[in-house]
Amino acid sequence: MNKIISPIRWTIHDLDALPENEGIRREIIDGELFVTRAPHWKHQDIIANIITELKIWSKNHSGKAFSSPGIIRSEEDNVIPDLVWVSNERLTGIADEAGHFTGFPELVVEVLSAGERNIYRDKQAKLKLYSQGEAQEYWIVDRFSKQLEVYRQQKGKLVLVEILTEADSLTSPLFANFSLTISQIFA
Numbered sequence: 001m002n003k004i005i006s007p008i009r010w011t012i013h014d015l016d017a018l019p020e021n022e023g024i025r026r027e028i029i030d031g032e033l034f035v036t037r038a039p040h041w042k043h044q045d046i047i048a049n050i051i052t053e054l055k056i057w058s059k060n061h062s063g064k065a066f067s068s069p070g071i072i073r074s075e076e077d078n079v080i081p082d083l084v085w086v087s088n089e090r091l092t093g094i095a096d097e098a099g100h101f102t103g104f105p106e107l108v109v110e111v112l113s114a115g116e117r118n119i120y121r122d123k124q125a126k127l128k129l130y131s132q133g134e135a136q137e138y139w140i141v142d143r144f145s146k147q148l149e150v151y152r153q154q155k156g157k158l159v160l161v162e163i164l165t166e167a168d169s170l171t172s173p174l175f176a177n178f179s180l181t182i183s184q185i186f187a
Helices: 012-016 041-059 089-092 116-132
Strands: 022-031 032-037 062-068 071-076 076-078 082-087 108-113 135-142 147-153 158-165 167-173 175-181
Touching: 012 022, 012 108, 022 116, 032 076, 032 116, 041 062, 041 082, 041 108, 041 135, 041 167, 041 175, 062 089, 082 089, 108 116, 116 158, 147 167
Parallel strands: 108 135
Antiparallel strands: 022 032, 022 076, 062 082, 071 076, 082 108, 135 147, 147 158, 167 175
C-alpha cells in the first residue's frame, strides 16, 4: 500500500516558533515557506529609486508608497513585497492595528533576486497570489536584464501587458501624469 505524504503547510503561527533573525525574510505563499537573506545593495537601490518617484508623485495625489510592508492575507499567505503603492481610501480598509496589511494595495513591486527559487517565488507564486487579491498592477523588476515587466488586472487575473527596457518609459493608468524612465530605476 502506497502512503501519500502531504507536504507541510506553513501558517503565520508557525513563524512565531522560529528564532528571530534580522537578516532573514520569511514569507508564506499558499502554505509554502520561502526563506531569503537580505538582498543585494543593488536590489535595495532599485527599490529606493522607484519609491522616491512614487513618493514625489503621491505628494499631489491621494496615496502612499511603502517599502517592505507585511501583508497577512490569510494564515497561509504572509508576504513582504519589496514595494507597494496604496490609495488613502484603500489603506484605511486594509491596514490592521499592528500596521500590517490584510489585503493588497493597488500596486505591488518585486525586484528579482538571483536564484531559481527566488525567481519562482516572484514570477509564479506571488503572481498567482497577487492575481487572487485586489492588486491592480504588479511590476517585476529584473536587475540582471534591466527590464521591467508590467502586469495589469484583466478579468480577475494579473496579465503581462508589457516588458520595458532601459530605453522605455513607464506609465500607468493608476498614476495620472506619472512617467518614469526605466534607465532611472537602474541608475
